[in-house]
Amino acid sequence: MNPLEARTDALAWRSAVSILLFIALWEVAARVHVAPAILLPPFSIVAEQLWRSILDGTLAADLSLSLARAICGLVLATAGGVILGLLMARNRMVDWLVDPLVALGFPAPKIAFIPIFILWFGIESLSKILLVMFACIFPVIIGTYSAARAVSRQFIWSALSLGSSRSSVFLHVILPACYPRIFTTFRIAVPVGLITTFTAEMVAGGGGMGATLIYSQRFFESPTVFAYIVVMLAIGLMFDAAMRRFQSRFLRWAES
Amino acid sequence: MKKPDRLLFSAKRGVVRIVPLILFGLAWHVVCSAGLVNRDFLPAPAAVAAALADLFKGGEIARNLTITLFRATVGLVLGAICGIWIGVMMARSRRFREYVTPIVGGTYSLPKSALIPLFALWFGIGNITSIAAVFLACLLPMIVNTYHGVVTTPKVLVWSAEALGTGERELWPRIFIRNALPDIFTGLRIALGFSFVLAISAEMIASTNGIGKLIFMYGENGTYDYMFAAIVCIVIVAFFADRVLILLTRRLLVWHESAVAELDARRP
Numbered sequence: 001m002n003p004l005e006a007r008t009d010a011l012a013w014r015s016a017v018s019i020l021l022f023i024a025l026w027e028v029a030a031r032v033h034v035a036p037a038i039l040l041p042p043f044s045i046v047a048e049q050l051w052r053s054i055l056d057g058t059l060a061a062d063l064s065l066s067l068a069r070a071i072c073g074l075v076l077a078t079a080g081g082v083i084l085g086l087l088m089a090r091n092r093m094v095d096w097l098v099d100p101l102v103a104l105g106f107p108a109p110k111i112a113f114i115p116i117f118i119l120w121f122g123i124e125s126l127s128k129i130l131l132v133m134f135a136c137i138f139p140v141i142i143g144t145y146s147a148a149r150a151v152s153r154q155f156i157w158s159a160l161s162l163g164s165s166r167s168s169v170f171l172h173v174i175l176p177a178c179y180p181r182i183f184t185t186f187r188i189a190v191p192v193g194l195i196t197t198f199t200a201e202m203v204a205g206g207g208g209m210g211a212t213l214i215y216s217q218r219f220f221e222s223p224t225v226f227a228y229i230v231v232m233l234a235i236g237l238m239f240d241a242a243m244r245r246f247q248s249r250f251l252r253w254a255e256s
Numbered sequence: 257m258k259k260p261d262r263l264l265f266s267a268k269r270g271v272v273r274i275v276p277l278i279l280f281g282l283a284w285h286v287v288c289s290a291g292l293v294n295r296d297f298l299p300a301p302a303a304v305a306a307a308l309a310d311l312f313k314g315g316e317i318a319r320n321l322t323i324t325l326f327r328a329t330v331g332l333v334l335g336a337i338c339g340i341w342i343g344v345m346m347a348r349s350r351r352f353r354e355y356v357t358p359i360v361g362g363t364y365s366l367p368k369s370a371l372i373p374l375f376a377l378w379f380g381i382g383n384i385t386s387i388a389a390v391f392l393a394c395l396l397p398m399i400v401n402t403y404h405g406v407v408t409t410p411k412v413l414v415w416s417a418e419a420l421g422t423g424e425r426e427l428w429p430r431i432f433i434r435n436a437l438p439d440i441f442t443g444l445r446i447a448l449g450f451s452f453v454l455a456i457s458a459e460m461i462a463s464t465n466g467i468g469k470l471i472f473m474y475g476e477n478g479t480y481d482y483m484f485a486a487i488v489c490i491v492i493v494a495f496f497a498d499r500v501l502i503l504l505t506r507r508l509l510v511w512h513e514s515a516v517a518e519l520d521a522r523r524p
Contacts, residue, residue, distance in 0.1 A: 014354035022359065039378055100273045101280065107498035108491040109452035112468065114460070115475025115483055120297060191365065199369040199457045203472070210370075214461065217373035225377065229370050236365030 041223045049223035050230065058212070059231065066208040067235070069125055070197040073132025074189060081137045082182060085144025086174065102141055110135035111196065114203050128200045128208075135196040136189040143185030147178040180251050187243050194236060299481040308485035316470065317489055324459065324467040325493075327383060328451040331390025335447060338391075339398020340440060346399070347406035347432070360399055368393040368450070369457045376462035386458035386466070393454040394447035401443030405436025438512050441505045448501055452494050 023043050029035075030042035053059040088095040088102075114131060121127035151174050159169045201210025209228060216224035281301050287293060288300035299307075311317040346353040346360075368389060375385040409432050417431050459468030467490050474483035 014351075015358040018355045018358050019362075096272070097276045097279075100276045103273075104277070104491065104495055107449060107494045109449075109456050109494055111453050111457050111460075112471055112487050112490050115471055116487065119475065119480065191367065195367040195369050195453070198367050199372075199461075202369065202372065203457070203460045213370065213373050217377055220377070222377065225373055229366075229374060232370045233362055233366040236367060237362060240365045 038220050038222050041226060046223050046226040046230065050227035053224070053227060059228075062207065062209045062212050062228075063231065063235075065125075066197055066201065066210065069128045069201075069208065070132060070193045072125075072129045073197070074136055074186075074193045076129065076133040077136035077189060077193070078140055078182070078186060080133065081140025081185075082144050082175075082178075084137075085141045086148050086170070086178070088141070088145050089148035090170070090174075098141075102138060106138040106142060111199055114200055117200075118204050123204055123206045125206070127204070128197060128206070131200050132193045132196045136193050139185045139188050139192070140182070143181050143188075144178055147181030148174055151177045183243075183247060183251055187240075187247075190239050190243065191236065194232075194239070198232065296478075296480065299484055303481040304484045304488065307479075307481040308488065311482065311485055311489070317467075317486070320465055320467045320470045321489070321493065323465050324455050324490075327386040327458075327466065328390055328455040331387045331455070332394050332447055332451040334387075335391045335394025335451075336398050336444060339395045339443070339447075340402045342395075343399045343402025343436075344406060344428070344433070346403045360396065363392070364396045364400065368396075368454060372454075372458050372461050375458075381462045381464060385462050386455055389458045390451045390454045393450040397443045397446040397450070398440070401439045401446075402436055405439030406432045408439075409435040438509055441501075441509065445498070445501055445505075448497060449494075452490070452497070456490070 026040075027043045030037065030040045034040065050059075084094075084098065088098055110131070113134065117127040117131045117134075121130055155173050155177070156169055159173050160166075164172070197208070198210040198213075201208040202214040205211045205214075209232060213225060213228045216222075216228070284298075285301050288295065288298060308317075342356070342360075346356055371392060372385065372389050375388045379385045379388060413431055413435065414427065417427060422430060455466070456468035456471075459466035460472045463469050467486060471483055471486045471490070474480070474486060
């Protein structure tokens with residue numbers, strides 16, 4: 001066995017120990033009543049509640065609703081952000097007009113706009129999707145813009161001198177050169193999208209993971225609160241792992 | 257370039273950049289006064305400005321903004337201190353790192369606002385819940401960035417310092433931490449953004465005061481001009497907080513060119 005493998009083995013082993021230790025501590029702390037059960041239900045009861053939510057389908061319904069909202073918002077943000085970013089990089093007029101708005105919008109806490117989105121687009125899915133889009137579009141615009149500006153002039157000139165049209169330079173030279181950077185910003189946007197979806201659901205209701213979470217908290221159904229947080233954690237981990245895998249498979253050529 | 261020249265240049269640049277915002281305001285005004293949209297759905301800029309002035313005069317903004325900024329700052333500072341400490345510890349001790357990595361990795365991808373109901377359950381409604389949420393959201397980027405900064409210290413620097421007689425204890429503040437500073441500031445900028453988002457979310461969900469609650473309350477009451485005014489206010493505050501951090505980074509890290517370039521407004 002080579003030393004590198006041995007080290008990852010040790011890492012995996014210690015990670016497992018660490019997680020098991022955490023769960024064991026949680027269970028023991030709850031069982032000896034460090035805190036009342038309503039504040040800290042034992043892990044076993046949370047797991048049981050999780051299993052029940054899976055069986056009766058409430059979890060599946062909430063999860064699919066939330067994920068659909070998050071994904072729709074993210075797709076819109078990516079599409080809109082890439083188009084705007086490319087336009088800004090290639091057209092000075094657009095750059096001049098949009099840049100101050102982006103500079104102002106990027107650091108703004110987008111969650112503060114929830115009441116406006118509720119007012120304009122109602123309390124159902126549309127307002128949440130658009131809010132997710134609004135929250136995620138700024139990093140995508142900025143990432144695409146700086147990637148498109150960094151494309152080597154020589155590539156563009158070469159393509160032009162070989163007879164490519166402007167639009168085909170756009171599609172076949174500039175856009176592909178931006179893929180790695182767009183993906184990096186997408187990785188930033190995904191957690192933002194999830195946070196925004198869940199928070200919007202908590203504040204505005206209208207179903208989904210966040211809404212159920214906040215209702216369970218209001219009625220002091222602590223096992224459900226914990227079970228839903230565990231599911232959200234799993235979702236976050238899964239998205240992250242999926243994006244890592246995608247990056248190493250399709251964007252290998254880009255040095256990161 | 258001489259100083260007056262530079263001042264004139266940046267003033268000119270500022271004017272050029274503010275024109276589109278004025279145009280945006282004008283378009284908003286025209287849309288409203290032409291009656292293209294329902295006034296209730298989109299209050300005119302003049303109404304929003306009047307509401308803003310009223311909020312300032314009544315001290316409404318000052319009071320709630322102080323509360324929100326207090327929560328965000330306390331959470332951010334605590335998160336930054338603990339995050340830097342944990343990041344350094346992870347870089348120092350392999351065993352610590354191997355035990356902590358899965359927990360950091362798990363919480364890193366957890367949407368932190370999910371914990372607000374839990375904190376509300378534990379700490380009730382108010383300061384502690386908000387601060388705890390901000391703290392946790394700021395902690396993770398600080399850990400990850402500090403760790404990354406320390407680990408990527410060039411060996412040459414360490415060897416040179418050792419060759420010149422720097423001891424193991426001195427190596428940390430003088431080489432490792434200093435080398436990690438650009439990364440720490442990158443983490444700080446991410447954490448600053450999170451601190452506002454989490455403070456406002458926590459206030460909307462579980463609080464009786466703060467700017468988040470104020471915005472939400474005006475939204476529920478239907479006094480939309482005041483709601484827009486409060487939102488405009490927090491957007492401006494967040495913008496300037498971000499700017500101040502960038503200026504501070506530029507000043508403190510003059511010696512580090514790429515850090516300054518990386519923190520340019522164009523790059524996240």
